Amino acid sequence: MKVRTRFAPSPTGFMHLGGMRTALYAYLFARQHKGDFILRIEDTDQERFVEGATEVIYSSLKEGGMTYDEGPDVGGNYGPYVQSERREIYQKYAKELIEKGGAYYCFCTKERLESLKDDMGNVRYDKHCLSLSKEEVEERIKNGEPYVIRQNIPTVGSGTYEDAVYGQITVDYSELEDNILIKSDGMPTYNFANVIDDHLMGITHVIRGTEYLSSTPKYNLMYDAFGWERPVYIHLPPIMKDATRKLSKRYGDANFDDFVSKGYLPQAIVNYIALLGWCPKDNSEKMTMEEMIEKFSLDGVSKSPAIFDDVKLRWLNGEYLKAMTDEEFYAVAKPYIESSKVGTKYDNKLIAPLLRTRVEILSEIPDKINFLEEFGEYSKELFFHKKMKTDAELAKTVLPMIITAIKNVETFNHDGIYNALCRAAEENGLKSGQVLGIARVALSGTAVTPGGSVELAEILGKEESLKRLNFSLDLLNK
């Protein structure tokens, strides 16, 4: 049988990283088995409707490299793929389930339910309406009385199933409640819609978070009542913000988009979240989507929660950056360079390569290069370097030679500048490092720069370089 998995988010307006990972595993599993990956929108809670939220889901999956074979925007043979458009389907199956004794109408009011609260504040429905006669039910519906449809859970016995990652799970039916399947507005709840849709859409492997681990026996009861084959269940441990808090939008910054806009590469984010809760057999860390598809396996999926570590994400993102060619890096770095104080004043293609091994996320770029436009008064102490045996005094005597050397460079490029400075050092009995170091400080006026004096001079150009070198010489002579 062809493997079919689905990702079924509710459109909240965000693509949460936890959801992103669930989608990823479902995608990897489907692709590995040459199966189908389906996107279904679970928007049965109309109070939580958010404008444009489905677009966020589409674009995030696309950016993350997870293409779905069927979905609201791509079609398919099992549609519609939006639950709010499947209302009639649920109604039909709900009635069928009632016929089969797996569900029943309930007219209980909020007040009555409230009176059922126990000392813990929990409501445990007492199956009050289960005993209503068919005639009475029809009568009350005809009278326009509001009602819901509840699942009829056995009072005795227990449900057992085999989860692909957690193993055998057994829950006593007495622990389960007669949940509402169809709300009074006619819409189904997750408890009902997921079962109906997963079956109707031919889902063979249900991949979702552990929050459903202990309620799955309820769903199996429905599969069994309908005479449908139960899917394989694959529950996933949560991603945590820290030891006690789940990573969630409540604490902010847990959305895919947020990370992308902070300068993380989509591939790096996807690669990193893949590692939270799954470890490939060969312990690979940096992997392409193709490699992940090949290596994915359920016995490598962890059972325990994983804490999201943005330090490691940064590292991985940096690895992706370092693996880029100069052209590729320039393409992603360009907007960040242009948004810095440097803007487009210099040749940004010269600046970009200096940044590649020096930033882990793109948003660090402006801070790294703003000094190019902040040249001015600085401390002479910057010329002091113990190991190179340089200080302000030496700089004062060397700078004029540097100025002359720079002035005489004919082709003002990396090699031309480098050769000129080295020659100047040699001719004056100095180590090239001493001259280069002094030049670097004199050109930048800062202690730390991405790249050395040669790169800086090339970026600044001959004219600006000479201007700065002379400024520095004046500073030293003060």
Place this chain on the structure above:
RNA sequence: GGCCUCAUGGUCAAGCGGUUAAGACGUCGCCCUCUCACGGCGAAAUCAGGGGUUCGAGUCCCCUUGGGGCUACCA
């Protein structure tokens, strides 16, 4: 509270009865070096606690402790 479930360094984790308990991030040190990065080398750091089972337990069982989940007309 009840039920389900999880537990190896600070973090992600390998391990699936016999290992000097991998690897990665981070941290620290050294090397390279015109600064900072990159790169290279090295170090410190883990089996939550207690009982069993076994010749032998991080690995199996039980309890304790701690964490997460469910207990909605949310998913």
